[in-house]
Amino acid sequence: MAQVTTKDVMEKFNLKLVSGHEGIGRYITTSDISRPGLEMAGYFTHYPADRVQLIGRTELSFFEMLPPDLKRERMLKLCSQETPAIIISRNMEVPQELIEASNKNNVPVLVTSMKTTRFSSRLTNYLESKLAPSTAVHGVLVDVYGIGVLIIGKSGVGKSETALELIKKGHRLVADDCVEIRQEGENLLIGSPPPLLEHLLEIRGIGIINIMTLFGASAVRPYKRITLVVELENWDPDKTYDRLGLDEEKMKIIDTEVTKLTIPVRPGRNVSVLIEVAAMNYRLKKIGINPALEFSRRLDEVIAMQDEIDEY
The missing domain is CATH 3.40.50.300 (P-loop containing nucleotide triphosphate hydrolases)
Known part of the structure; x- marks a missing residue:
């Protein structure tokens, strides 16, 4: 099976790397994409940490409603050792708590100008093609x-x-x-x-x-x-x-x-x-x-x- 790294995705879709530079060589092993809405609310029981995490306007708007201590806690959990990358859509501003957590755990945080649904579809098609048996x-x-x-x-x-x-x-x-x-x-x-x-x-x-x-x-x-x-x-x-x-x-x-x-x-x-x-x-x-x-x-x-x- 072919291997895909976060760097490959960054170069393919012309993404901007914001933080977590040391983890840019992490391998992506599944074509499934995760929208961590429940995780933002604090439910990490079934967190699919091995997937690319795609954060859109809905997730970020909910995140801004949280108190500062919960913001730091949720982002630290989101940036696990297995997470290959976290991608922010629509060129939205990356929260400072996410930058700090990604640098601490070396999880790359990238930004795309595309809308969330469109980028999710294109990334899924790309990963399915590259990771196919x-x-x-x-x-x-x-x-x-x-x-x-x-x-x-x-x-x-x-x-x-x-x-x-x-x-x-x-x-x-x-x-x-x-x-x-x-x-x-x-x-x-x-x-x-x-x-x-x-x-x-x-x-x-x-x-x-x-x-x-x-x-x-x-x-x-x-x-x-x-x-x-x-x-x-x-x-x-x-x-x-x-x-x-x-x-x-x-x-x-x-x-x-x-x-x-x-x-x-x-x-x-x-x-x-x-x-x-x-x-x-x-x-x-x-x-x-x-x-x-x-x-x-x-x-x-x-x-x-x-x-x-x-x-x-």
Whole structure:
């Protein structure tokens, strides 16, 4: 899992650091944001100290109503050793009691010009993206007709060559050789290339080529949602391959089940065209059009009709 520090958030959202400078390297381990309204009222029984604390106009207006001794007490409790940061919205003035408590416990206090709700939404999205569970898969990720197709298979089976054919046909490369995958939500897998391999494709006999340089910026994209996995394997004459498409195979990546197709490779088969058709057929199935089920229905009708004729 990637790590995010308070300094990363400060630089990402251009926040102003007011106090607690020594704690700027604290790690943020959860994407949940806390609005410490109950804590301002003195209820710390279930205080989520490991979350970023976001203080808005409502919390500060209530805080100003407290007597001085309670102000100092509440801020000292708010600035715990686990708290990664306290952020004040709307460029509001930071209370002196908070500055003193943050400096004492080295909890960074930052200020943003954005409204509380807007900043909370943007920060949550950023942290969910950065802290999402991740893995790396050996394969090629290509955007085919808007479908993120992850091509996997043994080394040398022709994954990169197939991707090159797809790119020449107008589809877009996301990643070659190593695909970094993050689960940014339920059933939401996002694939992207490692920075070192971005825009690059390796073709045996030619070497490494830069797709963006050769085919232009429209031939690449930085990330794509993965919705279909295609496994290429060398043709095995003793193996029975699915010819109807009634049984849908799944592949689990992190916590998400993704539809998987197995395409046997042998001389004379145009694999890039097969992947194009697989992507289009997947889109049709998603809108309720399934040729395999339609064929099965027609076959059942023919068999039933033949049975009636035989009985007659």
